Amino acid sequence: MRKSLQATRSSVRRQDAFLAVGLAVLASVVAVSFGSGRRPDALGWALLLALHVPLAWRRRAPVTVLCVMIPLIAFYHQQEYDHSAPTAASMVLLYTVAVTGSTRRTVTIGCAVVALMLVLKAGHGMAGVAESFQITGWIVSMLVLGGYLRVHRQLTAAALDRAERAERTREEEARRRVAEERLRIARDLHDLLAHSITLIGVQTSVAAHVLAEDPDRLDRAAVAKALDDIADTCRSARGELRTTLEVLRDHGPPDGMDGPLDERGPLPGLDGLPDLAAAARAAGAEVDLSVAADVVPAAVGAAAYRIVQEALTNAVRHGGRADLTVRVGVHEREGALWVDVTDDGAGSGDGIPGFGLVGMRERVRSVGGTLDAGPLGERAGFAVSAVLPLRAGAR
Structure with a gap:
């Protein structure tokens, strides 16, 4: 110079x-x-x-x-x-x-x-x-x-x-949008793959347990059900993964991004919560689902769906007991969507930090909400509580 x-x-x-x-x-x-x-x-x-x-x-x-x-x-x-x-x-x-x-x-x-x-x-x-x-x-x-x-x-x-x-402002904005898009992709893939793989792992363990329990008196119906559950989980994961990839191919992070990130492609919402509960039940958990909410903004519905999905995944993965019970409540009150997931499992993890809670916090922040997550304290179990403002999510 x-x-x-x-x-x-x-x-x-x-x-x-x-x-x-x-x-x-x-x-x-x-x-x-x-x-x-x-x-x-x-x-x-x-x-x-x-x-x-x-x-x-x-x-x-x-x-x-x-x-x-x-x-x-x-x-x-x-x-x-x-x-x-x-x-x-x-x-x-x-x-x-x-x-x-x-x-x-x-x-x-x-x-x-x-x-x-x-x-x-x-x-x-x-x-x-x-x-x-x-x-x-x-x-x-x-x-x-x-x-x-x-x-x-x-x-x-x-x-x-x-x-x-x-x-320079346009370039910085483009870099910021690309970074946000990469983060969104990482969250979606984590939520999808972690949930599906966890369920497949649990269902495979069930099938293996049935096969090893008493080979002479094999419960063929139980094995067939476990394998059917695995197949259903794979088909569901494949369909959701295909949807995610189609969204990326149609609206990936190009040079110019016209619309908000959360408006790209079909987003999962509150109508998908029963399927999540059914998948968790197939993995052996007792799920009590309660949903009381009208039509909510797509971004808020997607955030609630992913929070419940991640919470159920963690509960099934780390519950540590056969009679695991998970209570899921999604209710609309005071101008916000309240999401509460509690379980009575033996623990919340194996000490290795992951991306699940991080992803949940990022999703909640993206719609202007708050999240609390941690052990229940004196009694066994783990709780996740999120408050998602409806007006902020509708912006």
Whole structure:
């Protein structure tokens, strides 16, 4: 970065130096070919060439260059040398002052230069007055041109800056939406696969237990039921996984996301709670389900469904007892949907942290709700309680 900046500054100095040399050559040609005063002698040539030297620093220190060049130009004109020779250098300098400074500085310097020019032309009579008007027009033109270009550059830079900020904002928003989408996919897959795999594991254990209990008196009906339950769970998981994949294929995280994340594809809702209860019963748990709620927003219904699903999965996985009882209550009151799941299992896990509770908390936060989860305390069991505002979920 520093090397690039130094290279840019060096290039600017070279350009200004070449411009100074070119203007000095032009002034020399004008002084020799189109003289409107006496031709420069040794002093005149020295003044004419010397006043072009500061132009090599015109963009680095325009006011300093002006303070150096003005006395040289004034002295040159006082000696009655060719008046038009330094004109190009003077106009370039005035343009630089205007394009690099503020409006106030430009007006102040312009008035000072015009006043100095009028003083120098005061003794030339009417011819001096006419020439003064002509030179004043050139001075004003250069200052206006420089000021216009300065304002134009400022407006262009401001517009580019706004465009860059807007582009950065769009990129940040796109990254945020992609991150949210990835998190949503992770939650959905976790809820789906963890629930299905847990039920399959429990049902497989049941089948294995029946087979090993008494091979001579095999309960074929129990084994067939366990295998049928496994098949039903696999079909249900496959269907839900297919639905999730179809949603991802149709509305995956592309460059532009038009709608809210929770409105993509069909979402599970309260009508799916009986199926969850039936699957948990097939895994051997006694499930008491109570649902008392009208039509709720899709996002709130989906959050409630996933909370119950995860709670049932954890209860079946970590219950540790054959007569496990789980009570599920989903009720609408006080402008919110209350979800309560309690079990009387022996424990809530094996000490290995997972993503279930994390996913539940994220889902609850996504609809502006709150979640409490933990052991029941003195008596065995685990409880999950969530409050999901209906108005926040309907936004």
